[in-house]
Amino acid sequence: MARFSPENLAHARLLLSLYPEPRSALLPLCHLAQAQDGWLTPEAMEQVAELVGVTPAEVLGTASFYDMLHTSPVGTYLIGVCTNLACLLAGGEELLRHAERSLGVAPGATTEDGMFTLEEVECVAACDRAPCAAVNWRYFGPLGPDAFDELVGQLRAGALAAEVPAHGVLSRVRRRRGLATTTEEVAAERRAADEERAARASAKAAEAQGSGDGGSRS
């Protein structure tokens, strides 16, 4: 599946309605598409582009900027083993080597069954749990070899499905409300900001003109 399912299309339209500008829903819609297919397929990016009124290239440009969005397939569980300083000192490098052996893949690769993608990552801000790993952006640590294997076993068995959703997508965090203001108020604020910008630009132009005149007089 690549285009939104009817249910997800309805949710996409709800998300669009939460923002004064459709393009502001670009990231939530990308997360929704990723929740559906596990990654952002070209077809999904096209549909997101149609819905928010930008080009597919702009969706790709945005999605490829963010680590949490995938523009190529990844495993159901993305395991990032941290080897930054705190984790390194606590055995992060050894944990990564163990993860490679245990999963049978090198960092950057996905297991044959499509369940796990292994990554070596920089500090994920869970230094107090060193050495740690992030699984779909949920943090686990400190992890020794046995704890790592137990974690993988639980993930494989679906025992952590509630805690670690497949593909770890943010669209599970569902928004039902938009800005606590009206579109008229947003438009009025935008008009005021535009007027202020225009006033500043004309003041600057007048100043430049004045100093130019002064220069010709001297």
Ligand code: FES
């Ligand atoms: S160094 Fe590993 S989480 Fe900070």
